[in-house]
Amino acid sequence: MKILNFIKDHALNILLPRVCHGCERDLPASYKLPLCGDCNAALREPGPLICGRCGVTLPDGGNRCYSCRGVKAAGFKCSLIRSALVFTPEARSLVHNFKYGGHVYLQKFLAEKMRAAFDKTTEFKTVEIICPVPLHSFKQRRRGYNQSALLAQNLAENKNIFYDEKLLLRKKNTSAQAKLKKAERIKNVENAFECRADVKGKIILLVDDVCTTGSTLEACAAALKAAKAKKVYALTLAREE
Numbered sequence: 001m002k003i004l005n006f007i008k009d010h011a012l013n014i015l016l017p018r019v020c021h022g023c024e025r026d027l028p029a030s031y032k033l034p035l036c037g038d039c040n041a042a043l044r045e046p047g048p049l050i051c052g053r054c055g056v057t058l059p060d061g062g063n064r065c066y067s068c069r070g071v072k073a074a075g076f077k078c079s080l081i082r083s084a085l086v087f088t089p090e091a092r093s094l095v096h097n098f099k100y101g102g103h104v105y106l107q108k109f110l111a112e113k114m115r116a117a118f119d120k121t122t123e124f125k126t127v128e129i130i131c132p133v134p135l136h137s138f139k140q141r142r143r144g145y146n147q148s149a150l151l152a153q154n155l156a157e158n159k160n161i162f163y164d165e166k167l168l169l170r171k172k173n174t175s176a177q178a179k180l181k182k183a184e185r186i187k188n189v190e191n192a193f194e195c196r197a198d199v200k201g202k203i204i205l206l207v208d209d210v211c212t213t214g215s216t217l218e219a220c221a222a223a224l225k226a227a228k229a230k231k232v233y234a235l236t237l238a239r240e241e
């Protein structure tokens with residue numbers, strides 16, 4: 001069996017040379033991580049000082065960031081956002097390769113990061129349904145998979161929580177949020193989602209790959225709250241600082 005594994009690793013290495021997803025340095029065939037030692041060490045979790053609602057890093061401490069304070073706080077439909085990693089260059093390369101590069105096998109490594117972040121958040125213990133932020137059907141067909149759905153399903157199976165990939169429908173084929181400013185992002189995803197199932201009184205966890213301003217999560221949460229969900233939380237793989 002050992003010999004078989006050895007042959008398999010080496011054959012794969014010849015067919016598909018292994019390089020670090022962060023810096024593209026060559027990796028030995030027997031090396032199991034998708035990042036070299038240096039890039040892996042550069043991955044970090046947000047915090048320890050983060051906003052109590054949106055999870056953004058607060059370099060000077062405090063309970064809430066400016067956007068989540070005071071009267072604004074009451075208006076949010078998504079009451080808690082947490083993320084597994086800070087969106088450092090290494091995390092960015094991993095997410096990019098997972099999302100656009102077809103490197104679906106990265107989900108195993110990334111799902112472990114998601115699980116660790118889930119376990120750290122007490123509120124998530126009450127979650128009854130996990131669902132991903134959906135892609136529009138055009139995009140999903142073109143890409144062949146929804147990276148957030150892979151992470152969400154993995155988490156739900158591991159935590160034994162009900163998973164509903166089709167709970168939300170993306171009605172509008174919105175432009176990529178990355179190219180837009182904050183106000184444009186909110187407008188871009190406004191009313192883009194529709195809830196397709198009975199979620200009355202339920203506590204739901206949304207899963208997405210990256211959180212920047214939280215506009216997409218908020219638009220999804222708005223659709224779920226309109227369908228009478230009790231609470232909506234979110235967990236993303238990475239978080240921009």
Ligand SMILES: [Zn+2]
Nearest residue numbers: 020023036039
């Ligand atoms: Zn590297």
Ligand SMILES: [Zn+2]
Nearest residue numbers: 051054065068
């Ligand atoms: Zn905040």
